[in-house]
Amino acid sequence: MTTIIVIYGLLAVCLVASLIKSRQKTKKAFLVAGKALLKMGPSLLAIIGIVGLTLGILTPETIEKLVGAEAGFIATVVAAVIGAITLIPSLIAFPLAGSLMRSGATVMTMSVFITTLVMVGVVTAPMEIKALGKKFTLLRNGLGLVAAFAIAGIMGVLL
Amino acid sequence: MIKTLKKFAIIIILSLVFIAMAIWLPDIAKRSSIVAWDYFKEMIIIMPPVFILMGLMEAWVPKDKIQKWLGNRSGIKGMAISFALGTLPTGPLYVAFPMASSLLKSGARVSNMIIFLGSWAALKIPQLIVEIKFLGIEFTSLRFILTIIALVLVGKLMEFLLRRKPDKEYVLPGEGN
Structure with missing residues (x-):
């Protein structure tokens, strides 16, 4: 809700200012926006479908079974894969990670889960490629995955 | 024609998966479509102003x-x-x-x-x-x-x-x- 208010508020202010200063430039802005939206439309739709599928299959209960009490390295890898693929809203992910940690999952596993969840986006990759290019996307996500394991390793040692 | 088809390939594949699941795994299909519908509503509301803001930024x-x-x-x-x-x-x-x-x-x-x-x-x-x-x-x-x-x-x-x-x-x- 806050997001919506912030974005629309910002839009209203900018749009009014733009219209007062120059109609020509405002029109240009809409043209640019329309083109970008058309370019990304199909991948947006695809993201919606993939998010629906992954969250339909990987419910919090299923994830709990997969990375729950087991503290081994395999659980950490599974957590990284789930984190990289899914797009779970943080309002669901943090309570889930908290309860998993209480039921025996390690700090390392939960840290890798959260970091890959936010930094690596397989589901959003088609859109990222459209916006920023294939190379940029692959490098950003690949290095993000490496970074997630590094961060998790350090956190596992320190905490 | 082929280009358009390629553009929508993921969406076509996804629809087929959804249909297959609706037949064999109705529970998961139902959960998935609820989640997808929620995301769809969110995107419809959020994306247009974001793109217009980007357009304004590029223009100004x-x-x-x-x-x-x-x-x-x-x-x-x-x-x-x-x-x-x-x-x-x-x-x-x-x-x-x-x-x-x-x-x-x-x-x-x-x-x-x-x-x-x-x-x-x-x-x-x-x-x-x-x-x-x-x-x-x-x-x-x-x-x-x-x-x-x-x-x-x-x-x-x-x-x-x-x-x-x-x-x-x-x-x-x-x-x-």
Whole structure:
């Protein structure tokens, strides 16, 4: 809700200012926006479908079974894969990670889960490629995955 | 014709998977469609204003200003601005891709955009509050610090790699300045 208010508020202010200063430039802005939206439309739709599928299959209960009490390295890898693929809203992910940690999952596993969840986006990759290019996307996500394991390793040692 | 088909290939495959699941796994199909419908509503509301804002930015903010704030010679200040932009409470990561794209086109440097996207995804202030509540202040602050360090390193590394072998379709501006 806050997001919506912030974005629309910002839009209203900018749009009014733009219209007062120059109609020509405002029109240009809409043209640019329309083109970008058309370019990304199909991948947006695809993201919606993939998010629906992954969250339909990987419910919090299923994830709990997969990375729950087991503290081994395999659980950490599974957590990284789930984190990289899914797009779970943080309002669901943090309570889930908290309860998993209480039921025996390690700090390392939960840290890798959260970091890959936010930094690596397989589901959003088609859109990222459209916006920023294939190379940029692959490098950003690949290095993000490496970074997630590094961060998790350090956190596992320190905490 | 083939081009259009290719553009919609993922969507066609997804629809087929949905249909197959509706027949054999109706429970999962139902859950999936509820989630998908929620996301659809969210996107329909959020995406149009985001794209219009990007259009306005491209029309009004001069390229040399962005180059000065976020470009090759912006240094620590550019990093700080990118970081601050990312932590603003403004929605999911896919909102940030078009923003990063137009900032790059206007001359922002790659490492700053990595910081921007990364902090947008991983270091949002409202999100951090939830994280502290469920995972504790130690976990959250350590992850916060390590993530910032990682983002700076990943950004520098990517800049180096992309400068040596740039993406043909996405040749970035400001190269060699």
